[in-house]
Amino acid sequence: MTRTKAAADGPGIAEGPPAVALRDATAALGGRPVLRGVDLTVARGETVALLGANGSGKSTTIRAVLGQVPLTGGELELFGTPSARFRDWRRLGYVPQRSTAAAGVPATVREVVSAGRLARRRFRPLGREDKAAVRHALEQVGMADRMRDPVESLSGGQHQRVLIARALVAEPELLIMDEPLAGVDVANQEVLADTLRGQVEQGTSVLLVLHELGPLAPLIDHAVVLRDGQVERVDNPDRLHDLACHPHGSVPAAEAAPRIETGLLS
């Protein structure tokens, strides 16, 4: 469903196989089926939002894409390579949901972001190029002046920006974000939207879980709405309005409804 759609009307999509191609994916957590046949495609340069109520399988879907939740059925291809053979993890940048638990030992912003660079360096020591990459990633999220500060001293929004820098520092081709706006104030949401816009303009593919589109709405090419581990509907965000009126895959008629930016599915 998404695939055909992406091929048909995705704007400005680069050549090559899609960054993510998930077909009829099923997965279970603790014996309970969480994904029950999810199709999801993120074409190159495309930004796809996963929406849905709590427990609908959004986070499990992206964790399956990242190889952190094993699929019990279906297929996953990353950049055209079946996931079982995929080794090029540095092409993926992951921004987890910001954890509220403080770490046991203090760490500076620079130290946390440098950890992201291991995706490229692995066991080789970090050099001048890596230091420049760390600075550049922090500049992209507007946190370069906090490099030496402990992450514990940051606000929720600033912490989120640091986690995004940690993903960007490896210069990924696909950015995967789990609820980047959760607990982030409006001013920081705008900064995040700017950062993401910069990435999209550079051709980075983006897959992100959202509760509400907020200031990210203009960036999103497709919104995939999950419900009970299945794709309920796929749409362009400017057509998304009152979901309750259009249950279960009945895509509304072509007329564009006014865009709703916040509180979409809360």
Next chain:
Amino acid sequence: MIEMLDYAFMQRALLAALLVGIAAPAVGIYLVQRRQAIMGDGIGHVALTGVALGFLLSTNPVWMAVLVSSLGAITMELIRWYGKARGDVALAMLFYGGMAGGVLIINLSPNGSNANLTTYLFGSITTVSPQDIAAIVGLSVFVLLVALGLRRQLFAICQDEEFARVTGLPVRLLNLLLAVTAAMTVTVAMRVVGLLLVSALMVIPVAAAQQATRGFAATLGLAMGFGVAVTLSGTVTSYYADVPPGASIVVIAIALFGLVTALAAPLARARAARNGSRGGPRGQGRAVAGGAEEGTLVADGKEHADNGTGPVDRPSRV
């Protein structure tokens, strides 16, 4: 002070104390970072069975302890992977089993008694033999190579394990390596600090250092400095006061922790005041901008102080 260096046993004890003081916090910091500070304690309990087996089989207790505690540490790591709700109970049984097994086996062995065990439980400066020194030096070198050489990788897996897996690091292998390294550290430390108190030397210098530092590398360096300071002074105290070195080292370490904690709060306040007058109300505005998240930070004096400080003259784009 100098005449104690004339004794060969004291030279060995001080060399062992020096190595332990460097190695224990260097590994302990990762356990503290992952909130597994208690793991060193568990390995210590399991190592006791190894020591007793050494007596029973008339081999060197140190190498037997390395073997058994490494197996114990790997088991703990496996329980952490696969264990779900009952993981803590399984760990507790491993701890108690190690302790009970040690006492049981030592009493079965021909030339062992609980008195032998006491020197391993609380440390002893007079019993560090030349063979022990060879083992301690070799193990310390390995421990430091891992703890310092792989510090970025170990930092990454302890800071955010799932992220580390996504970056493609061999997280399971690194976790096992860290577990075995922790087991070796316990064995290195057992002659000086003793198995029951070894965990204290892995945790307290780190806990003291992080009161005064803002980053991981700084904490690592300062913790190793604190570690050396307390092991050397504790060993010297043990020589003069004739108490087990483990006890004097841990008491000094706790005193140091108290001192650093008492000094850290006013220092942070002074730093905050200095920066506050420079950054002015803009710095405070930043602290408030985060809304609810900031509220949690404000509740803690030190964190709040940090929030307003730092080499930042320009507020970030908030």
